[in-house]
Amino acid sequence: MRLSTILKYASASLLSNKLRSLLTMLGLIIGIASVILLVGIGQGANQSVSQKMDALGGDILTASVYAENPNDGLKSPDLGELKKLPGIQTLAPFKFLSAKAYFEKNTSKRSILAGTDDQYLGLRNLKLQSGRNLSIIDLEEKSKVCVIGAGIALDLFHTTRVAGSRLKLGGDDYKIVGVLERQGESLGVNTDNLILVPLTTSRYFDLGDDVGSFYVKAENKEQISKVKSAVSAYLTIKKGLPPTMYSVSSQDEMLSAGSDISGSLSQLLAGIAGISLIVGGIGVMNVMLVSVSERVQEIGIRKALGTKRRDILAQFLAEALSMSLLGGVFGVGAGIAAGFLSTLLGFQFAVPALMVLVSFGASTLIGLAFGIFPAYRASNLNPIEALRR
Template sequence: MKWLQVGKEAVKNVARNKLRTALTMLGLVIGISSVIVLVGMSEGSNRQVAEQMKALGGDIVSAYLFDGALGYDDMNEVRALPGVADAAPSKYLDAQVSAGTEKTNRAMVEASDEHYLAVRNLELASGRNLSSVDRENKSKVCIIGGAVARDLFNTTDALGRTVKLAGDEFTVVGVLEEKGESMGLNTEGLVLVPYQSADTLGSDGKIATIYARATGDDAVPMAKGSISGYLEHEKRIAPSLFSVNTQDEILGAGGTVNETMTLLLAGIASISLLVAGIGVMNVMLVSVAERVREIGIKKALGAKRGDILLQFLVEALVLSLFGGALGILFGIALCAVVEYAGVSCAVSLPVIGIAAGASMLIGVVFGIFPAYRASQLHPVVALRQE
């Protein structure tokens, strides 16, 4: 009964000065909604990257070579390694992509073979894959991503059309199905040419990257070990001159960076919570100063220091909880708007729980001093004040 009475009186006192209460809660709303939105955008980015990496295949092993010690003839040996189901070479080329008077700066020209699409879990929206005939004949053909097709031809219906790579003409034989952009692969801007045809674009024929698909998810460690052993023991390449990674490892490295960024953003947003807490304390101190005579009357009628302390502490808590609730609702709504605008924003229950806890903590921490100050007022001194 006592708690119910204290709560009712606290709500009544908080609502007494509506403008001051609204301005105080505004700081809480901004602080808590900022935490929710910034952390939500960071978590949304993490999830988006994880989904894209999964779509590209969780059983892919990537080997990066730094010394150019491998040639295309070595690929058959790589495909025969334990745990490896298929493999494809890769080398990025520096070539301007154009068609007539149109140019695109989004294109990434990559040389590979007919195994590339299967290994990287890519599909064609139209046309055909590269073939062994294209490779053996050094055919000047290519597969392009949707963004490249739209930039050059204003349509994805680009089969049979000609693009220029560093001034050399290549015929479009396939257009990739759109999968967006993820770490290590931008399918929209990809221009894929036969590995042996790349010599006309200045390639030295040495493999820069090997993408291998394991025979299954449980065989990924075996495939990684086989490729590492092959490069080090069979090809005599020093471990410092190559790196073999799985998709999970690449995702984990990116996740570590994103977690650091999430903490940084949360820290920045928390500054506004600190400012809001100072605002709560300031308002409660003003409230104590305005109600000195009221405090004196209560003490004269038998109220104890603990009663006065509890009354003002509950008022600060009510103020913070109302502001926190509005901040959470506003943050969720703002995150939905951000999501609608095309930026991934994921609001999780732990973040909402932290926001609710932060609002309660602000009420307690920043309400203690004003409440303690009110409880220490001497009744005689308080009653003398006008």
């Protein structure tokens, strides 16, 4: 029997039971769509993190000291010595503080207050929308000035044109000297919610003069390992801190760690979603077995008229494959459509090209694996016994 004839019979059989065929494919559609959606969101998140890391630069180190006693933390003289280490181009300290930001009756509950210096914006690759950066004079005079993110400006003033205005931090007036451009989350911090004050001014919020963390920019990417070793050696030898009390990490290390975690979660979720593919395959087998039972007499007549066993086998296998492949096509389409819709909810989505190919391959295998037994059973029917039913 010709392939075109086999496909014609298979199509006619599926179309004669449209609702049953659609419900059978639904399990495969949901399974494949779920796999593509979850893997695509995972890949989109990885790409987003990678882009932000690239924007920050591969020559940046992040160091943090976890000292319970403020006297064990880093002080201004320590920062000066760190800047002199070989391979370091510049350094920007930052210290998270606690204080409410408000203007008249408006209060920002999502503000992230940090004390830093004039190098912070450059190291974090943050741009000013208006106004100016913190200056050395602000640091020397312990000026009550601040640079705020666009989100804070909108929360308190309902506009981003607020350079020169004043807000209250912890009950004191602070002049807004600059407003940052919108950038969103970077290295776990939403820069739109940042409020930056001079590091020397942070004493008004925290009596201690220790610095918890700092960014280091190496002279070039090739120096990053050398700089990391030098900073670690300084903290261990000069400051006497054990490795458990500090961390020094590069952007590549953080990206790799984040990718590993995200990849593992994506694989786990994809595996869970893949279970529905097996359930869908069982549905295909069940429907094909029912189809064989309903068409026993038809099979008997065709065999009696000389239809070969392999033709019967091919026809029922073609029906199973058709349902599986159609389920794969609609599943891929549904998964990609759901992925793009998820971006409206704030998720990052990237079309997983490899997973699309794997989905089609899985559809084919499911059609073969779960369709071959019913097809084999149909081809082995005895024509005389089939005609008696």
